[in-house]
Amino acid sequence: xxxxxxxxxxxxxxxxxxxxxxxxxxxxxxxxxxxxxxxxxxxxxxxxxxxxxxxxxxxxxxxxxxxxxxxxxxxxxxxxxxxxxxxxxxxxxxxxxxxxxxxxxxxxxxxxxxxxxxxxxxxxxxxxxxxxxxxxxxxxxxxxxxxxxxxxxxxxxxxxxxxxxxxxxxxxxxxxxxxxxxxxxxxxxxxxxxxxxxxxxxxxxxxxxxxxxxxxxxxxxxxxxxxxxxxxxxxxxxxxxxxxxxxxxxxx
Amino acid sequence: xxxxxxxxxxxxxxxxxxxxxxxxxxxxxxxxxxxxxxxxxxxxxxxxxxxxxxxxxxxxxxxxxxxxxxxxxxxxxxxxxxxxxxxxxxxxxxxxxxxxxxxxxxxxxxxxxxxxxxxxxxxxxxxxxxxxxxxxxxxxxxxxxxxxxxxxxxxxxxxxxxxxx
Numbered sequence: 001x002x003x004x005x006x007x008x009x010x011x012x013x014x015x016x017x018x019x020x021x022x023x024x025x026x027x028x029x030x031x032x033x034x035x036x037x038x039x040x041x042x043x044x045x046x047x048x049x050x051x052x053x054x055x056x057x058x059x060x061x062x063x064x065x066x067x068x069x070x071x072x073x074x075x076x077x078x079x080x081x082x083x084x085x086x087x088x089x090x091x092x093x094x095x096x097x098x099x100x101x102x103x104x105x106x107x108x109x110x111x112x113x114x115x116x117x118x119x120x121x122x123x124x125x126x127x128x129x130x131x132x133x134x135x136x137x138x139x140x141x142x143x144x145x146x147x148x149x150x151x152x153x154x155x156x157x158x159x160x161x162x163x164x165x166x167x168x169x170x171x172x173x174x175x176x177x178x179x180x181x182x183x184x185x186x187x188x189x190x191x192x193x194x195x196x197x198x199x200x201x202x203x204x205x206x207x208x209x210x211x212x213x214x215x216x217x218x219x220x221x222x223x224x225x226x227x228x229x230x231x232x233x234x235x236x237x238x239x240x241x242x243x244x245x246x247x248x249x250x251x252x
Numbered sequence: 253x254x255x256x257x258x259x260x261x262x263x264x265x266x267x268x269x270x271x272x273x274x275x276x277x278x279x280x281x282x283x284x285x286x287x288x289x290x291x292x293x294x295x296x297x298x299x300x301x302x303x304x305x306x307x308x309x310x311x312x313x314x315x316x317x318x319x320x321x322x323x324x325x326x327x328x329x330x331x332x333x334x335x336x337x338x339x340x341x342x343x344x345x346x347x348x349x350x351x352x353x354x355x356x357x358x359x360x361x362x363x364x365x366x367x368x369x370x371x372x373x374x375x376x377x378x379x380x381x382x383x384x385x386x387x388x389x390x391x392x393x394x395x396x397x398x399x400x401x402x403x404x405x406x407x408x409x410x411x412x413x414x415x416x417x
Contacts, residue, residue, distance in 0.1 A: 007391050010398075014369060016376065042398045045405075046370040048351045049272065053371060056268040062281065065263055068288045123260055 004028040009035060013042040058133045062173055114220045117195035117229030118213035120172055120181055125191040125233075132168030132183050142169050146180040146196075152225060154196060156182045157246040164192060164242065192232035192242060199227025208243065210236070219243035223251055259291060262308050265372065269309065272367050273316060275356050283319075287312040306374070309382045313364065320360055354404040362397035365390055 004025055011017040012025040029036040124131060134142040139156065147154045149171055156166055164184040172179040179197040199222050211218050213231075217239040220229035228250065230243045266287060270280035290311050291298075298307050355363055361383075368379040376394075380387040 006395055010369075010391065010394055011376075014373075038399075038402070041402045042370075045351075045366070045398060045401055049367065049371040052351045053268050053272045056271045057264045059267070065281070065285060065288060068285065068292065119260060123263065126261060 009039055010042070013039045013046070058170065113195075113197075113199065113227045114209070114211045114218040114229050114231075115213055116179075117193070117220065117231050118216040118218050120179070120195055121193045121216055121218075121231035121233075122214070124170065124181065125183065125193060131191070133170035135168035136166040138168075139166060146171060149178045150180055150196070150198060150226075152198060154180060154226075155250055157194065157249045159184050159192075159242055159245060162238075162242055162245060163187065167191070190232070190234050192230060192234070192239070194246060195229040195231065197227050198225055208247065210240070212236075221247060223247070258304050259288070259295070259308070262305055263288070265305070266308060266312060269367055269372055270312065272355065272371060273360075273363060275352070283312060283316060286315050290315065303378070306378050306382055309368070309372070309374075310384070313382055313384075316360075316364075350405060354401055357404055358397055358400055362393050362400065365393040366397040366401065369394055 008017065008021065008025050008028075012022060012029075017025065029039060134145065136142070143154055143156050146169055156169070159165075163186045165186070167183040167185050169180060169182040172181055177198060179195060182194040182196070183191060184193070185191050208219055208221050211220070216231050216233050217236050218229050218231045219239055219242075220227065221243075222228070228246065230239065230246055232239050232242070263284065266284045267280065270283045270287075271277060274280040274283055287308060291308055294311070298304060355367075358366070364383060365379060368374045368382060369376065374382065376387055376390055380390045383390060385393075
């Protein structure tokens, strides 16, 4: 025996062995087909788990959950009370999809737009395996699908002239209902996201606004029924140019 | 990056683990929500620079264990559950359904180990810390979980395992 233990077999299956030990296990497996069959079966289990559950990473993220995580803890009571309300909503299991939004003043909705957009940006833009739910190769389907879910015709702006390609998009659930997120990436793999939701129907359009949320530059505006927020952790001037392009293409 | 922002980045993975562990989406998201609330209260205890992900999974694990205890003996029966033959491998969709069913038949402590290692790709040492167990216990549970899962997925009766020395 070359001192190969059961633990080594697991370490091999999980890719947790140093290179040298891995070679020793490989040699052992070549000579012990029964062990090899077990190790292959364990690796198949790992793959099966990913196939079965990786899709959860893509599901609409309850933004209430995100808010819970993001409560600012400076001891200010109103914020804690707001957080408690969100938690209470979460407990009903009915997070998102319009619950409780009617009682929320429109101005507050509007204030939450860049904040929520920045949160959604922070959650999904670092994602390597599943940055988007539907990729840009199915752009038409993507835009159609998100339009249908929001109940409003959407457009994904084209940022190619500014060096950003559409990666795809996903559907999120916000407190005020479904939210669309389009993600773009440039050649240096920097990402910006455009967050779109129905917002304050019937309100007068607003001009551009800018806010910096925890290192994320957010430009946001309301155009007819929709609120838009473009988020990215890149230079403010560059973000401004992208937002300007989006604004002009969308309002065209 | 603020602590809260870091917290948020872990939500999708917490949800994935919870879904596989708890077996249904509502219970799983409740577990994530509870974990986040607990984390928020205790965030000052977490040292920046240490592994936030492992810390969050530890909180979640403790909440899960408490729930199991509170819900009583129903879960213990899982340990004794007879092997229900579930056929695997005919198609991907079927295989995915099978793995859900098979996981549900594992005792919860075995399920936790196999998910932390196989799905969440924690190292054995990290998994041991999350579960508050010696690494040797983690390895023996992992071994039992994998063989049990294999038996269930292949729909065969329990056989005595060969142990490599």
